[in-house]
Amino acid sequence: MNIKIINHSTHPLPAYETAHAAGMDLRAFTPEQITIKPLQRLLVPTGLHIELPIGYEAQIRPRSGLAFKHGIGIVNSPGTIDADYRGEIKVLLVNLSDTEFVINDGDRIAQMVIAKHETISWDSVDELSDTARGAGGYGHTGK
Numbered sequence: 001m002n003i004k005i006i007n008h009s010t011h012p013l014p015a016y017e018t019a020h021a022a023g024m025d026l027r028a029f030t031p032e033q034i035t036i037k038p039l040q041r042l043l044v045p046t047g048l049h050i051e052l053p054i055g056y057e058a059q060i061r062p063r064s065g066l067a068f069k070h071g072i073g074i075v076n077s078p079g080t081i082d083a084d085y086r087g088e089i090k091v092l093l094v095n096l097s098d099t100e101f102v103i104n105d106g107d108r109i110a111q112m113v114i115a116k117h118e119t120i121s122w123d124s125v126d127e128l129s130d131t132a133r134g135a136g137g138y139g140h141t142g143k
């Protein structure tokens with residue numbers, strides 16, 4: 001499938017790093033170096049605008065290497081890019097470590113997964129079907 005993209009950054013388009021990867025890495029587009037202090041959150045520009053087909057979304061997810069080695073997460077993970085959004089894709093990073101983290105222009109800061117989704121209508125009813133679980137949740141099946 002082809003998706004329209006405008007790249008205002010100076011970096012290559014997001015690409016799958018391996019043959020069967022689900023996510024394409026997103027690069028920071030920030031001519032000036034960015035420093036994220038411990039527990040600080042920051043919107044990082046990518047310079048990218050996309051036109052998703054109706055019925056598709058893009059999910060902005062953390063990279064596990066950055067999360068494990070540097071405590072870098074995404075506050076609203078997974079971020080949702082709607083099919084009707086035409087603005088710049090940005091990544092809402094958070095530094096969950098106790099040391100500053102530096103982002104340089106072009107660093108791969110997150111990954112984007114393109115996914116199908118349903119658009120539904122509600123049927124308002126008075127009762128839902130019976131199941132063995134019923135209302136049990138929050139660990140009611142034990143550890």
Ligand SMILES: O=c1ccn([C@H]2C[C@H](O)[C@@H](COP(=O)(O)OP(=O)(O)OP(=O)(O)O)O2)c(=O)[nH]1
Pocket residue numbers: 060076078079080081082083085088089090091092
């Ligand atoms: O990580 C993200 C999440 C969202 N967006 C953009 C695309 C998305 O379509 C739009 C709105 O996002 P969302 O619906 O999550 O935020 P909201 O707070 O509900 O804003 P809005 O009222 O504009 O929908 O912001 C990003 O660029 N990065």
Ligand SMILES: [Mg+2]
Pocket residue numbers: none
């Ligand atoms: Mg919204």
